Amino acid sequence: MTSLQAIAKRYRAFVDEQVRGRSPIYVELGLAVAETPEILSFLAGLPVAKQQPNLLFAAVRHVCGVPGDGSALAAAIREHGDAIRAVMLSHSTQTNEPGRCALLMPVLAQLPQPLALFEIGTSAGLCLHPDRYGYDYGGNRLMPADAGDDVPVFPCAIEPASVAPQTYPTVAWRGGLDLNPLDPSDPDQVAWLQTLIWPEQTARADRLTAALAIARDKPAPIQQRSLLDPLDDIFAAAPAGTTRVLFHSSVLVYIEALEERRAVSDRIRAACDVWICNESPRVLPWIAKKAPTAPHGMFMLSVNGRPVAWTDPHGASLIAIGDRLGIRS
């Protein structure tokens, strides 16, 4: 396969596995990329890690807005190629989706409380505040006791309804790390986070804005460091008597080699009491093989290396594997 064919295949997979049914314009643009040699050649001039569909579309949007169709995308790249390339090289897809807290909540609520929460690959740290958001699990709604009108409420279709959490976890301590932590108070970084949200998903963009306000108001400490480095000290400042929960979502995909992902997973597991992992099943095949075949386009939620649910990549749904979310430490 030539490099252009490999890029075309990546964009078709993006359409089929991620955006179909979620963003009509990115379906159209993704297919246009796969069929347009001029755009494929532009992408081939970038490092493979920078050829990502989400990165291209966010960079184009950042420079000149959302193209209306494939020819407008080709024209944008022809006219603004240098600026788009510069954005792609200087930024990365750090999509921070606080809606993923709706997936963590059923697990967090079952654990011995209080909790010390640590997220690796935390971006702007928005998933470090699960106890400060509202949730709508079908008929089951949860709101923080002191919630104002501007608290975001994340909808999550949950199956079976019995696994929806009934209470909030008690978070005694929180922290995170990222290669490049984003600052919820920095207007440019906030604008980039908004640009990463797919164009039609305006409700998601509004919830992001509300979650950013919470993170600005009560910032969690975030360290700039790599998850590839030793992790044994991350709970050093957590209070005694807390359940040490380490979680990550849509992060291990950034580690290319399977063996390295396995080694990191072993270090993560050793660093905490409870390891919650929300990633594509393809990223952790040794865990995925313990579950039935994944529904198309869903992530896998696993706890301590055991698959417990299929999840919408942005937190919109959760389907328990089996009829309950049995959590064992």
Ligand SMILES: C[S@@+](CC[C@H](N)C(=O)[O-])C[C@H]1O[C@@H](n2cnc3c(N)ncnc32)[C@H](O)[C@@H]1O
């Ligand atoms: C797609 S974002 C997900 C952010 C957040 N986990 C969420 O679910 O909203 C992936 C994040 O992982 C971070 N990341 C990627 N490789 C990393 C590494 N080696 N060490 C630390 N963070 C990393 C990126 O900087 C980015 O912020």
